[in-house]
Amino acid sequence: MNRDVNTPRHSAKGRLPAAGDVMLMSAYDERVTMRAWESLLEGRNPSNRSSLPVRSTINDSWQRCATGGIDAQRNEAPIETDKDAVEALARSRPELLAAARRPFRAIGKLLDGTGAMLMLADGEGVLIDVIGDKKTISDGMDIHLGVGGKWTEDVVGTNGIGTALWTGEPVFVHAAEHFCAGIKAWTCAGAPIRDPYDGKVIGVVDLSGYPDIFRPHNIALVTAAAREIEQALADAQNEERTRLLEAFIASASRYRSNDGVMIIDRHGRAIYSSNVPAAERKRVGDMIRGGPESCRLPELSNSGFLDSIVTTLPKDMQSCHICPLELDGDVRGAAFVFPKSDDSRTVAIGSRIASQQVKDESALIIGESPALRAAVDIACKIGETEDVTSLLIEGETGVGKELFARLIHAASRKSANNPFIALNCGAVTKELFGSELFGHVGGAFTGASREGKPGVFELASGGVLSLDEIGEMPLDMQPFLLRVLEERAVNRLGDSRLRPVDVRLVASTNRDLKVEVANGRFRKDLFYRISTVSICVPPLRERGSDSLLLIEHFNRKLADRRASPPLRFSNQALDALLAYRWPGNVRELRNLVERLHLLSNTGLVGLEDLPSDVTEPAQDRTTPQTDATDAVFSLEDAERQAIRSALRAEHGNLSKVAQRLGVSRPTLYRKLEQFGIKRGFI
Incomplete structure (x- = not known):
């Protein structure tokens, strides 16, 4: 009796009992059936099973029960009596219960006073719904024929539910045909319910009552109900399939x-x-x-x-x-x-880890928010054209500006296999700026190398030169940079010979260069030269749930490096991380995940493991303050408040609201419906 109940013995779907079974049922003799059962239990059954005066379906089931050691004197089925467990059982089968709701309501109304009850069992033979004649339902509890009762053959012998699960076919079991003595006062008819997806038996519809309700067509009734449930399941699966496809297309x-x-x-x-x-x-x-x-x-x-x-x-x-x-x-x-x-240059956005698929993993960009997608789109378009020779990337410290420079390099058909040279202008002393940018000949100045040295422009020729924090460049060096960009050639310090360079310049800054120009700290002509095309990399706080994707990415990466399992995060910890403002952006997030890997003892990150800056975030002094009533207590509260605040700020314009929140419009629509927020809310 260890056979998987989900594996039908026969392949026929929805087959009614054989004509021979029905003919034998019409000549059913309880005394003959009881003698055959007693003979089986006493070991006197003949080797030729067909000579037993019972139907083949019953005979086969009795043999399984006898060899499986089922207690033939059992009076009831096992039942789950804990209320919470029974409720959890019902919640675990929502699709089956929903599909059965309509036929059960229709049939249930007709059973009052008939002495019959209609039952729904799951694929494990456990009853999850019962409807019908109230007295019969009450009497059924004497043998645990109620919600929570388990009615598989391997625990309670031959019965309409368990035998239908075993055979995978509609079955009726009448009175003495039950294997266990305590159930022989009942009659039942069961029909299996198959999952439309793969045909597996996932439940049974059963009609039970005292023997006087028996009619041969009872089995037709439950078979019809089972087919209606299967059709409802198929409709629900098709609808969910369509909705999942729409969700995929949207995201x-x-x-x-x-x-x-x-x-x-x-x-x-x-x-x-x-x-x-x-x-x-x-x-x-x-x-x-x-x-x-x-x-x-x-x-x-x-x-x-x-x-x-x-x-x-x-x-x-x-x-x-x-x-x-x-x-x-x-x-x-x-x-x-x-x-x-x-085509490894094409962006694949919209996945849980949305990344720029390039051979150089240093150009990996994680995220799926609309703000990030827009920035990646611009970078890829620039990378694929040769017309733009210089551009400006703007963004706060730690947002990953150099990643975008590498993305432009990797996406370029011309320079993808050519040099990528990066120089942080804030890390070079004023005295060495000219030498670092343009190079020098031997002995050009005190301390210069004897052989001379090429500058970053020469080293990057044919590829991309990334000048990070260009706002830190000394004002007196800026005219020389502008000249190189205009003439596309450099003079090494101490040398009059022009050296041609073919360089795409990607400048980046965390400053507002327009303000720097207005204050006389940055040349206007150089600003206009490098900002013909600009990319604004959004800060992490404006990228919606991208922080969770980045946590997952760095978590996996660090786990691989340390040859250890990835950390697990509690829901409270994730809520706090999602609500945090991340003033240090992606760099701060990466450092935090690395710290958690170093300090974690259990592999589970709870709220108490996070820094106080994350768990009790002070208002960012550089961002507008919000009311004290806007305090976040849960992720759901945060989402609801964020949507309301965005609606007020954008005056109900949903396109701008979605962009502000870093989500797609379909996601915004679902959230509005989920929280009951009206579009006109201001």
């Missing part, structure tokens, strides 16, 4: 048409696949269903499920992006995007 609209895409639902089942070989689909499915224990969660109830998948991806699948898909505020599925390697 990952920039994936390439030749990328492989596989979408799974919250049970880990592949509901959509494009450009993914069958073998790859099977690998992902096997990994989810049969991987480490951390990957065996039955539903995508939270991001921890996705985190566990990410950490167990095989090495050859590390380029796969995983995008959680939300419906009605809950993670209900995930999209696996397998980037094609034929």
Whole structure:
């Protein structure tokens, strides 16, 4: 009796009992049936089973029960009596209960006073819903025929529910045909419910009562109800499939048409696949269903499920992006995007780890917020054209300006395989600026090398020169830089010979250069020369939930470096990290994750493990103050308040609200509906 109840013995779907079974039932003789049962228990059954005066379905079930050691004198089924456990049981089968609601209501109204009850069991044979004649329902509890009762063959012998689960076919069991003595005063008819996705038996509809309710067509009734439930399940699955596809399109609209895409639902089942070989689909499915224990969660109830998948991806699948898909505020599925390697410069945005897929991992950019996407779009367009020879990247300290410079270099067809040279202007003394930029000949000045030295312009020729913190460049050096940009040639210090250079200059700054120009600290002509095209890298506080993606990225990266498991974060810790303003931006976040790796003893990061600056954040002195009533107590509170504040600030313009919050418009619509916020709220 150890057979998997979800593996049907016969392949026929919805088959009614054989004509021979019905004919035998019409000639049912309780005394003959009882003698056959007693003979079986006494070991006197003949070797030729067909000679027993019972139907083959009953005979086969009795044999299984006898060999399986079922107690034939049992009077009742086991039942879960803890109220909380019973309620949890019902909550764990929401799709099945929802699909059965309509037929159960329709049939249930007709059963009052008939002596019959209609029951719904899950795939484990546990009753999760009962409706019908009130007295019969009350009497049924004498044998635990109620919610929480377990009615598989291997615990309570031959019965309509357990035998239907075993055979995978509609079954009726009448009176003495039950194997256990305490149940022989009942009659029942059960029909299996199959999952439309894969045909697995996931439940049973059963009609039970005292023997006088028996009619051969009872089995037709429960079979029809089972088919209606299956149709409702199919409709619900199709609707959820459509909604998950829409959620994927909304959050990952920039994936390439030749990328492989596989979408799974919250049970880990592949509901959509494009450009993914069958073998790859099977690998992902096997990994989810049969991987480490951390990957065996039955539903995508939270991001921890996705985190566990990410950490167990095989090495050859590390380029796969995983995008959680939300419906009605809950993670209900995930999209696996397998980037094609034929064009590594194309951006694949919209995944859980949205990255610029380039050969140089130093150009990896993590995030999926609209503000970041806009900046990445500009960088990629600039990288793909040869017309822009200089540009300006603006952003606060720590936002990753050099990453964008590397992205432009990596995305360039011309310079991707040529030099990338970076110089931080704030780290060079005024005396050495000319030598660092333009180089020098031997003996050009005191301390100059005898052989001479090329400057960064010569070293970067053919590629990209990144001048970080260009606002720190001495004012008297700026005309020389402007001249090099105009003439595309340099003079080494102490040398009159012009040396041609072909350099794309990417200047970056954390200052407002317009203010610097107005105050006379930066040349206006140089500013206009380098800012023909500019990119504003958004601070982390304006990038929505990108902070969580970055935490995941640095967590995995540090875990790989240390050959240790990734850290796990409590919900309270994640709420605090998401609400934090990150004045130091990505650099501060990376340093914090590294600190947590160094100091963690248990591998679990709780609220108490975070610095006080994160758990009790003071208002950023550089940002507008908010009312004390806007204090954040939970992630949901933070989202609700952020939406309301953005609506007020943007006067109800949803496009601007979505941009301000760093989310897509479909996500904003779902959040408005979730929190009951009206569009006209100001």
